[in-house]
Structures are given as structure tokens and as C-alpha cells.
Amino acid sequence: MTSQELTEKELDRRAVSFGFLIAIVLVAANLRATLTGVGALLPAIERDAALASGGAGLLSTLPLLTFAATSPLVGRVSHRLGASRLLVLSLAVLAAGTVLRSLPSLICLFAGTVVLSAAIACGNVLLPAVVRRSVPTHRIGTVSALYVTVMGLIAAVSSGISVPLSDALPGGWRTSLGWSLVLAVPGLLVWIAYMRSDAGRPAPAARRSETPWRSRLAWQVTFFMGLQSLGFYSVIAWLPSILADQGTSASAAGWMLFFYQVVALLASSVVPLLSRGHDDQRWTAATASALVAAGFVVLLVAxxxxxxxCTLLGLGGGACLVLAMTFQSRRAASPAQASALAGMAQAIGYLVAAAGPLVLGVLHDHTGGWGLPLLVLTGLSFAMAAAGFGAGRDIQLTDDSV
Known part of the structure; x- marks a missing residue:
């Protein structure tokens, strides 16, 4: 029996500690808190900073572009520093970037956004690898769903409290942009303690896994990640406008977007219960993708x-997000490979996500309606089903010969 097999058997017998779950949850809470409140504050930022529409669009797109640029580098840095040390460094940089973004300068606003987005990209990539290293295989889906649910919950909270905080606190929107420090600082302290306790454990031989560009399975995981991200960010960007053009009031359209996020949050919590005991997730991924496609069709024809x-889009989208993150852990044969796979999937995935809303906006302007953009989203959802059907197979990268 190889040392790799022994490690896997020991891991499957190990219980997931409460302290580890708290550490994971605190990282997850920091991965969206600094970003989702920006949209609600954007009108005030445009007005006070004299920011043109193009600048506002760049401010919204910068995090996704930074994710795409940073994600491929995380595995290499993690190999040198270790995942725990890099997470500590990332949380410290995130806190510094949050402060920088809140300073009274337009340059600081953009520079801080890039800095904190690079730190978030490290967390995005490292969480699947840390989960792969520390969680028994049959618990990966549950732990992934836990941190995805926390991400969604904090994202919704951040969207909801940003404007009230801006109105109530001195400094207005700049102070409101810094509220997430109340999450970053505790997360940093907990991970410093976790890193110190982790340093006392015997470490496996350091190995670095190359990015699996030639693996069909890796590309299926990557396309599934990219297409679910494109669908999510397209809905976030354009759903209120689509509903408004169809006669819905601006207030009602905003509430429908909130309802979509709540349904997605509930769906992300339920997926582990539905897939418990099923290592083959092909039909789960395909069904969730089909629900997303059905949601776009209903939006188009009715x-x-x-x-x-919004119910269909939320159910399918929430499930697809959990599956996309789970695949990055479960389809890897080692923590190093999970880091490499996550870097590949998220680099391309967030690049696709950044381009999606922009391309759909161009199609809308060119055609004067939402028919063609919704048809494109429907087609891409069926493509996501095909990618998910491949990515959901109960195999790992080392088992994939094509």
C-alpha cells in the first residue's frame, strides 16, 4: 500500500474538528463581503468621486479580471509557503486592501480593489485544496456546501447593509466599504492560531502539481465553473434590467433579484443532503444546469x-455553485492537485464571467431587446449540463487518461 493510500485511509477515519470548520467559515465569509456591497454604493461613488460610467463599469469588473490573473499563480506560491501561511498572508493583504480602498483618493479606490481582489483569489483557490487535505472524501461535499452557503449569506448581508451604513456612519460610502474589516481581523487571528497548531503536525513531502491543461476531466470541471459563473454574474448584472424592460417596477425587480439570491442560498444548503452517498454526481449537475436553462426560457417566453x-434560476444556480467548488476538491488526487485544478478552473472561469455580462449587454444594444441574450444564456446552460455530466463522474485526474 502506498503512502498516498495510507494518507487517504487515515483521512477518511479522521473527524472534522469544529475549530477547523470555524476557520474555513471565516475565510469563506471574507471572500464576498468586500465585493457585493459595491453595487449598491455605486451611484454614490459615481456622484461623489465624479466617476464616469466607464470607470464605474471598470470598478465592477476589476475583481473578476484580478481573479483570472491571480488564480494560476496561487498553486506555485502555496507550494513554497504552504496553504496555511498563504491564507494568513492573504487575510492580512485583504485587510490592508480594504483600508486602502476606503482612503479619500480615486487612485486608492481602484488600487485597493485590485489588492483585496488578489487576496480573495488566493482564498478562492486555496479553500478547495485545504478541504481536500483536511476533510474525508465523503464529507467534502458537505463542507463545500457549508462555505458556499456562508459566502452567499455574507454576500446578501453586505448588499443589504452597505447603504444604511453609508447613511449612518461618518465618511459615507468610504466608511461603508470598510465594514468587512470586522470579518477580516477575526479571520486573520484564527488562521494565525491554526497555522501555529498546524506547524506542529508532521507534514507530507512537499509536492507541486502542474496545471492539468491536457486533462479532459480538468477542462470539464473548468468549463462547468466558467459557465455557472457566467450565468450567475449575468443574472446579477442584468435581471433587474430585463424585468424592468418587461414592465416590472424598479423596486419589484430589485426584490426579485434578492429572492433569486435567497433561493440560491437555500439550494446550496440542500445539495449535500440530496447527493449524500452518491459519489457519481453526473445527473445532479445535469439536472441543476437544466433548471437554470428552464429559468432563462421562462424569462424569455413568459x-x-x-x-x-427566479425560483428555477436560484435552485439551479445555487446547486451548480456548490458542485463547481466540490468538483475542484473531489476530482483531484491530492491537495497539490486540487490547488492546481482550482487555479485552472477559476482563472478561466472568472475570465469568462467577466466577459459574459459585457457581451450580453452588447447583444442587447445591437438587437434592442433581451430575446437573443436569453437564448444565448439558455444555450450556454445546456453546454454547462454537458460539462457537468463529464465533471460529475466519480473519477480523479490521475484516473483520467483522455
Missing amino acids: PGLSFLS
């Missing part, structure tokens, strides 16, 4: 059924 379309 505008009056926005409640139904």
Missing part, C-alpha cells in the same frame, strides 16, 4: 412568471 423564473 415574462409575467418572473417568480417562477
